[in-house]
Amino acid sequence: MVDVVPTLQALRPRDVSGRVAVVIDVLRATSTLVTALAAGAREVRPAATPREARVRYDRLAAARGGTEGLLLGGERMGLRIEGFDLGNSPLEYTPERVSGKTIFFTTTNGTRTLRRAAGTRTGGGGARRVLVAAFLNATAVAKEVLSAEGDVVLCCAGTRGGFSLEDILLAGFIAAHLERNAPFVFRDLARAAAALYRSMAGEDGRDLARAVAAADHARHLTALGFGDDIVLCATLDTTDIVPEYRRGRVVVP
């Protein structure tokens, strides 16, 4: 069974329970997570709030006797948080900045979607596995889902409680890959997302960059000066890593 949940707010425990969850926040949290780990970051520890990120960073720095190897990253309202090392632009997460580092990371929707998909820490109700998807690793994620077997739910973060076109397009790319490669039962939104991807991006993805650039949140980010991020986040298959969220950390297994 393949299902799609359109927003963080619509994600209910029963949507993910026992399934493989794929978390999608194209602009920009999951694109940044994939970029950071592809650039050699050791791990990313998502935090719900800037304060939580800071407290956990300080606690680990104290335990280690220094901030060597630690970074703070994330955004609020699209912008870098005061005092943080990095914002939420994947372009900042270069090998020079992040290789070997542990990054405490917080964004408005992406982090909460990871946590909600994973369920409670005591193990009740969460997904069997939580994979992190961007266009940058889209085919690798689709292949991993196929090899994991079982039901899959593509969990879109959305934007400010609403549907995000770029997230549904990525869900559609993955759904279309699954449709071609194995017999799945498709729920309505999974079937719709696959049709939408083919219609707006083209079977070969030729119009993907244009479709993403026309999305509401892309236009907002472009107005904030992040136009280059949009181009990067709409690029298919630059890496084959599949980051996974496990026990509060995003790592490449």
Next chain:
Amino acid sequence: MVDVVPTLQALRPRDVSGRVAVVIDVLRATSTLVTALAAGAREVRPAATPREARVRYDRLAAARGGTEGLLLGGERMGLRIEGFDLGNSPLEYTPERVSGKTIFFTTTNGTRTLRRAAGTRTGGGGARRVLVAAFLNATAVAKEVLSAEGDVVLCCAGTRGGFSLEDILLAGFIAAHLERNAPFVFRDLARAAAALYRSMAGEDGRDLARAVAAADHARHLTALGFGDDIVLCATLDTTDIVPEYRRGRVVVP
């Protein structure tokens, strides 16, 4: 501005406030409402629960000294409610049964979507107007929206809290009509719904019946024995009435 809300649960007061709202529950509440009013029903009074429908029916019957001209209609779990005159199949709402009648009507999602779109009874926060759309009157609704001017939000009821393909397809039909006939700013889901309609139903709607029949809720209703309803509810433009929800009643103005 044209926006689409995918489910009753996602509908927030700020989505509709001061706008023209179009309520969509293709399978089957709004298809039944349009059919009943096209068949000459005097008015439909939506109720949240079977009990509320019954109490209001009894109260009006007592005031009038009889049940002449009154009917009870609606469903729970897809089936007629015990003791009600009519279920939620549009095929039951013939001129012979409903012409001139006042119908107290309750369904799981459709009624709540009408009420939520209309806002509180004291006038705070609701839509400027609430129109009732089905494929049966889709072009008439789109024309009414154009002549009403201003922002429009297409409010899909959805099914059990989830996205319904047939509702998004009707939202897409109306959005595509608006796109062709006037300059609107389209929000993400409005643009996506229009693309999805063209992709799944075809520019001319030729594949509409097949697309609706493949939807999750259509397959559920077919299994319950309502296959003929699906065919009827996927038929375009059989009437040009545009029912409107005003002060607790659905009427043809």
